[in-house]
Amino acid sequence: MSEPFNPGPAAMLLTDACRRGVQFADLPANIKPATLRDGYDVQDRFIAALGDPVAGWKLGVGSANAMRRAKLARPLVGQVGASRCYASGDTVPVPTGATVTIEFEIAVRLARDVAPLQAELAPAALAELIESAQVAVEVVLSRYEDRTAVGMPAFAGDNVGFHALVLGAKIDTDSMEDVRASASVALDGVACAQPLADDDAVYPLEALQSLLAHAAERGVTLRKGTVVTTGTLTRPFDVPAGAHTVQATYGGGELVVKLAAQAAG
Template structure:
């Protein structure tokens, strides 16, 4: 934790906004993290304040183009809370008036504990870390009105906008590129997203490598069975408040997410 920055104020504001289902314009200047390290200090306090056991990790802003635009050396990392994990067909509630972003992703589970260690792993070693893989939707909903305007450290403090993770069927980890190539996402029956490619694409093993680097810096041991959702395969799209059905089809499979307005505090 930074010796001069106190993350507690920002974390308390974000936790309060999360519980009440409201969004902030920004953090007060004296409570706003100026560096990614300070942003992750806020994130740790924010997640702890919610009291939701952490069962996994998410990667965001992970494509080469997205990182270039955000002046990042690697993707941002957020934490996945147990109460915010859902199954295909479940309903995820969204605060009234908020706009959610939908991403179709590949989530993996770790085959063993990984202690903090510096240095990159070879692709074969990364592959051996993957116990299983499955399709997923991530629902991104920042505690800020405009997550792009507040800056990357503040967005990291906001747990990288994590709202919910919908986990679907397992896939063969070797079939990720087939899933990517065949993926299509609809919103209320209308085509909404197709696969990303080139420098807009995200690759699960590269994302996993980035998580290992983050864990090494933060002194985190990644636990066996932990879920890691690695970043969107299809173009993210925004969904306005209301009742909606989101459906992804891929290589003969299907993943379903229902959205509905939140009727009380989150």
């Protein structure tokens, strides 16, 4: 009978890489999670070791096409650290030399606590869970040099590549589809990303339902007021190392993110 998986060693490597602002190729085979359950155990240890209070949740690999390619039944879930939340116009530090990925999203805040037994709700009940909605940009930076090459359990252990979340203005929850349809993202004044559609698109209520299922499996109570960023509305794009400005526009509004290099620790 094999020994139970120990998430500690993998979490230690990820924590060290995160603190020093460096990347590595992959986890050693003898400490690498083989299942999503093991990957989330690594993630929990990783987040605990960082010591950053959890302000919310993120969904990734969430479109029908992305899940099909990754052989996932539902999106991956990561945790949003409070110290890594920013406001529109703020500067997000990025380790020197690192390439980040930009995703324009809709984030919602929960209107009440959700116990882990509530794994599935009807659409109307899901909508009632949303206290408010706002635009957001997630800055993705994996601890792996190539996050697509390590497998989904290892990527889940890496907190699904979360680096930072920039929160913008509130929007009417009834306007979420209008925000998607009008979204455009520019890098240093040059348009880079337009809305995703059909099976490449992510839908906030479906993403929220997936988070409830994840929380039920993990025995987690989702707390009132926490933020849930539901997945990218526009095609993700990479931003090379250096100082840059990202401008997301939607229906007359905008969200600005400034990126600046920070020396590795």
